[in-house]
Amino acid sequence: MVPHVTALPVVVPFITAAVLVILRPLSRRWVNDAVSIAGVTTVIVLCAILLERSARRPFAYWMGGFKPVHDVTIGISLSLDPLGAGLALFSAVLVLASLAYSAHYFDAVDGLFHALMLLFGAAMVGFSLTGDLFNLIVFFELMGAAAYALTGYLIEERAPIQGAINFAITNSIAGYAMFIGVALLYARTGALNMAQIGLALDRHGADPLVVVAMVLLFIGFLTKAAAVPVHFWLADAHAVAPVPVCVLFSGVMIELGVYAVARLYWVIFAGPMHPHMAALRAILVAVGVVTALLGALMCFQQRHIKRLLAFSSIAHIGVFICGIGLLSARALAGVAVYVVGQGLTKGALFMTTGVLLHRFKTVDEYELHGRGREIPVVGVLLAIGGLMLAALPPFTLFAGKSLLEDSAASAGYGWLIVVFVIASVATGAAILRVTGRVFLGCGPADAPGAGQARAARVTEEEMQDRPDHTPPMMVVVPVLLLVLTVAVALIPGAVPAVEEAAARFTDHAAYARWVLAGQAVHWPAVAPSHISAADVLYSAGSVLGAVVLAAFGLFGRPLRRRVPAAIGVPWLRALHTLRDLHSGHIGDYIAWWTAGTSLLGAICLLTLA
Amino acid sequence: MSRRARLTLFAIAGPGLAAVLIIGFRGLPAFGDYHDVYGLVVNGVELSMRHATDYVTALNFDVRAFDTLGEEYILFASVLGVTLLLRVMRGEDEEYRAAEHGMSGSSDAVRLAALLLIPSLIALGVYLVIHGALTPGGGFQGGIVLAAAPAAILIAGRYLELKVLCPTRAIEAAEGIGALGYCLLGLGGLIFASVYFKNFLPAGNPGQLLSAGFMPLNSIAVGLEVMGAFLIVWTAFLDQALLVRRRTGEAT
Amino acid sequence: MSFLPYAVAAWLFGVGLWGVVSSRHMVRTIISLAVVQSATYVLLLAIGYRSGGQAPIAADIPPVAKLVDPTVQVLVLTDVVIEATVSALLLALVIQAHKRFGSVDPSDLRPLRD
Numbered sequence: 001m002v003p004h005v006t007a008l009p010v011v012v013p014f015i016t017a018a019v020l021v022i023l024r025p026l027s028r029r030w031v032n033d034a035v036s037i038a039g040v041t042t043v044i045v046l047c048a049i050l051l052e053r054s055a056r057r058p059f060a061y062w063m064g065g066f067k068p069v070h071d072v073t074i075g076i077s078l079s080l081d082p083l084g085a086g087l088a089l090f091s092a093v094l095v096l097a098s099l100a101y102s103a104h105y106f107d108a109v110d111g112l113f114h115a116l117m118l119l120f121g122a123a124m125v126g127f128s129l130t131g132d133l134f135n136l137i138v139f140f141e142l143m144g145a146a147a148y149a150l151t152g153y154l155i156e157e158r159a160p161i162q163g164a165i166n167f168a169i170t171n172s173i174a175g176y177a178m179f180i181g182v183a184l185l186y187a188r189t190g191a192l193n194m195a196q197i198g199l200a201l202d203r204h205g206a207d208p209l210v211v212v213a214m215v216l217l218f219i220g221f222l223t224k225a226a227a228v229p230v231h232f233w234l235a236d237a238h239a240v241a242p243v244p245v246c247v248l249f250s251g252v253m254i255e256l257g258v259y260a261v262a263r264l265y266w267v268i269f270a271g272p273m274h275p276h277m278a279a280l281r282a283i284l285v286a287v288g289v290v291t292a293l294l295g296a297l298m299c300f301q302q303r304h305i306k307r308l309l310a311f312s313s314i315a316h317i318g319v320f321i322c323g324i325g326l327l328s329a330r331a332l333a334g335v336a337v338y339v340v341g342q343g344l345t346k347g348a349l350f351m352t353t354g355v356l357l358h359r360f361k362t363v364d365e366y367e368l369h370g371r372g373r374e375i376p377v378v379g380v381l382l383a384i385g386g387l388m389l390a391a392l393p394p395f396t397l398f399a400g401k402s403l404l405e406d407s408a409a410s411a412g413y414g415w416l417i418v419v420f421v422i423a424s425v426a427t428g429a430a431i432l433r434v435t436g437r438v439f440l441g442c443g444p445a446d447a448p449g450a451g452q453a454r455a456a457r458v459t460e461e462e463m464q465d466r467p468d469h470t471p472p473m474m475v476v477v478p479v480l481l482l483v484l485t486v487a488v489a490l491i492p493g494a495v496p497a498v499e500e501a502a503a504r505f506t507d508h509a510a511y512a513r514w515v516l517a518g519q520a521v522h523w524p525a526v527a528p529s530h531i532s533a534a535d536v537l538y539s540a541g542s543v544l545g546a547v548v549l550a551a552f553g554l555f556g557r558p559l560r561r562r563v564p565a566a567i568g569v570p571w572l573r574a575l576h577t578l579r580d581l582h583s584g585h586i587g588d589y590i591a592w593w594t595a596g597t598s599l600l601g602a603i604c605l606l607t608l609a
Numbered sequence: 610m611s612r613r614a615r616l617t618l619f620a621i622a623g624p625g626l627a628a629v630l631i632i633g634f635r636g637l638p639a640f641g642d643y644h645d646v647y648g649l650v651v652n653g654v655e656l657s658m659r660h661a662t663d664y665v666t667a668l669n670f671d672v673r674a675f676d677t678l679g680e681e682y683i684l685f686a687s688v689l690g691v692t693l694l695l696r697v698m699r700g701e702d703e704e705y706r707a708a709e710h711g712m713s714g715s716s717d718a719v720r721l722a723a724l725l726l727i728p729s730l731i732a733l734g735v736y737l738v739i740h741g742a743l744t745p746g747g748g749f750q751g752g753i754v755l756a757a758a759p760a761a762i763l764i765a766g767r768y769l770e771l772k773v774l775c776p777t778r779a780i781e782a783a784e785g786i787g788a789l790g791y792c793l794l795g796l797g798g799l800i801f802a803s804v805y806f807k808n809f810l811p812a813g814n815p816g817q818l819l820s821a822g823f824m825p826l827n828s829i830a831v832g833l834e835v836m837g838a839f840l841i842v843w844t845a846f847l848d849q850a851l852l853v854r855r856r857t858g859e860a861t
Numbered sequence: 862m863s864f865l866p867y868a869v870a871a872w873l874f875g876v877g878l879w880g881v882v883s884s885r886h887m888v889r890t891i892i893s894l895a896v897v898q899s900a901t902y903v904l905l906l907a908i909g910y911r912s913g914g915q916a917p918i919a920a921d922i923p924p925v926a927k928l929v930d931p932t933v934q935v936l937v938l939t940d941v942v943i944e945a946t947v948s949a950l951l952l953a954l955v956i957q958a959h960k961r962f963g964s965v966d967p968s969d970l971r972p973l974r975d
Binding site for chain 2: 004007008011014017018021022024025061063064066074075112115116119122123132134135138142146148149152153155156180186187190191192207209212213215216583585587590594595597598605
């Protein structure tokens with residue numbers, strides 16, 4: 001009944017990476033490419049099998065055969081439900097896209113790049129599938145170790161080193177906070193399996209220890225997800241990591257942090273926090289709103305295209321946190337669909353930026369002014385990506401967004417729709433503005449902020465080819481990703497299947513039954529939601545708003561000069577202060593991390609204990 | 610932010626965080642009063658089920674073997690990362706003459722001490738690794754002791770001989786074989802006992818070397834990997850300090 | 862008195878974070894990270910201790926009913942390996958930082974200012 005291949009999606013990349021490293025003295029580029037792509041493709045096939053099986057009936061796979069006895073277990077389980085399996089599949093697909101994109105031309109340092117990407121992929125798959133809390137943290141750390149090395153890849157530049165250091169220190173501290181959270185839960189319940197912990201906490205209820213454990217675990221995963229105020233590391237890391245790596249960071253790694261918060265809530269904390277659901281909802285939504293607005297604001301300010309994309313990811317993460325913070329099944333389904341759409345689109349956008357980087361050696365919007373005219377295809381891709389981010393109907397991001405809007409309205413948080421629209425408009429507009437300036441030559445070719453321009457130029461080569469010839473893979477793969485973004489929501493039954501999967505995910509009482517006792521749970525059918533006219537209206541408004549804002553960004557300088565100084569000067573000063581906070585200094589980042597954690601802890605202890 | 614602003618922010622937030630932690634810790638059982646289920650079950654079960662007498666290693670390599678797999682690969686990924694980040698770049702060269710200058714001659718007494726250390730460390734390391742399931746020790750601990758044996762050559766002031774004796778490619782291959790071996794043992798569980806990481810070898814008599822199923826094999830695989838990993842990391846750092854120079858001949 | 866190990870864990874966590882925030886030398890930052898990590902070791906081992914308990918092994922010593930919890934020791938072992946490896950990565954980055962920037966003071970690492 002339980003598939004024998006369940007452990008293999010994690011083990012196959014491990015084995016492949018080890019083999020690649022053993023054979024490094026003899027390695028050839030095409031062999032490394034072929035072997036790693038074959039490995040990831042195997043993982044995709046296995047994950048698809050597991051997704052199909054878990055959609056029929058979720059199941060748990062007990063490592064070493066240590067099955068639970070009377071709801072007590074000492075073994076580690078992979079607890080497969082359709083959302084987790086789907087996320088694993090999505091991670092593997094993006095890893096394949098990155099490897100295909102970087103095939104042959106990316107400077108792979110004798111197979112080290114391939115091995116690290118495989119380990120990164122294995123960690124993401126394991127993270128999505130595991131049912132054990134400590135195992136979750138082990139895979140979190142593995143994701144981190146591979147990510148830190150991949151961020152600092154271009155060691156001949158100065159910025160990657162700083163970016164990697166900031167990334168590593170921030171995420172390590174987040175991991176340490178999570179260890180303390182796990183220790184607290186272990187001391188209380190004597191269990192490390194998530195279902196068993198949840199069952200034990202149901203009996204005991206909430207008290208300060210459980211609240212503090214929740215705060216520490218949440219802040220750890222929210223750091224990985226780059227929520228405000230623990231988000232500073234993300235823009236640094238994205239600005240300096242090589243493009244295929246950025247695809248994975250923005251496409252799926254940060255979304256896994258949001259997944260973990262949702263999983264921990266619904267499996268472990270839903271019982272003790274049930275009487276306080278409204279307060280917890282308010283707290284999570286507040287974090288999400290601040291993140292979305294700050295991300296949107298900073299995104300539109302950037303001229304460094306990779307940093308711009310990083311802040312747009314932060315804005316979307318804010319929307320995701322609002323979504324899971326609503327603590328409802330339909331919102332979760334909306335987030336899941338939105339994550340897939342956003343990940344594919346962001347991946348395509350990073351890849352097209354990579355083409356610009358390869359050809360022109362810079363990712364500064366102003367320095368690229370008009371130069372994109374020689375590669376119009378890339379411009380079309382960028383424009384499509386921008387429209388997708390603005391939630392162009394009827395595609396995947398739109399489908400996810402409409403589910404989110406519906407659930408926000410029915411939970412009494414209708415004003416969240418404004419926040420969602422702002423995030424879509426700002427991020428879409430930024431990309432459309434870049435498209436206009438780079439590919440159509442619109443707008444002025446100079447602007448203050450020369451420091452950013454310097455940071456956006458590169459001297460070290462990511463790619464090993466002549467810059468005037470763009471390798472075909474670098475264009476084909478983003479096209480495929482955008483096609484997927486268009487297609488996923490249009491597959492009949494795809495979105496209702498996600499809604500059903502979300503209903504299973506949020507069923508706290510049933511989780512322990514199918515994980516620990518292996519029972520087949522009968523769930524009632526979920527009525528699929530329909531797209532209303534209001535949803536189409538909001539999204540059409542977002543797209544229109546994005547185009548208008550982009551035009552304002554390109555041609556609006558005379559308008560901006562007319563803004564009265566009473567508004568203009570404090571606004572500029574506030575903006576300047578906000579940007580100064582993103583200083584690149586690790587001490588600043590950790591001070592903000594401490595502030596965020598203690599504030600979240602204080603608020604939660606006061607309202608939830 | 611200015612340094613003062615940063616420190617002021619932390620001066621407020623830090624004690625706040627400590628207070629949150631203390632409030633949480635107050636819910637913990639009193640020190641010395643551990644009474645929960647997990648440890649009791651393991652302590653009761655491991656001897657009878659697997660005939661292993663060191664419960665920590667039994668947990669590590671049998672019950673929670675999947676965690677150890679992830680942990681082992683964290684080590685593997687970090688070593689790959691160190692190799693990547695400390696690679697020789699354009700404009701740099703490995704200069705062996707500089708290395709000989711760097712390590713000044715050591716006395717005969719030190720060299721003799723190192724010579725005596727090496728077989729002792731190897732013996733201790735091998736003992737720790739293969740007796741992992743019986744006495745305190747195991748792959749991780751034994752692996753580090755094994756890595757220390759070639760490092761004794763370094764103490765004797767002979768870094769270049771160390772590089773000849775332990776060539777990087779061979780050590781990398783050893784590390785990879787260790788990592789691969791651990792995965793394959795899990796696969797053995799899948800093939801022979803139909804569950805990944807199920808202990809498929811006979812349990813033997815408690816206290817004997819060939820007991821506790823595949824735990825000694827796991828231990829050896831991990832020991833090999835850890836030994837390789839730490840040797841690679843140490844030589845990478847020492848290369849940077851002693852060998853790698855910018856091409857004009859100046860020290861970096 | 863029985864709360865002391867937990868208080869020590871909280872103190873270490875705070876002091877380590879202070880070290881990271883206030884450090885002017887990257888190596889000191891990394892050592893402070895290790896101090897933060899050691900807070901988790903102290904906490905875990907303190908949780909698993911049983912008064913009068915013996916080490917969780919059954920060979921070479923007379924068997925006794927009370928053994929300390931081996932699970933937290935396994936968790937700490939995993940943590941130690943993670944910390945060693947991340948420190949190795951960070952130190953490699955610091956070496957490269959020293960070569961590129963000529964300094965290991967976090968304030969001197971400039972390029973990523975917004």
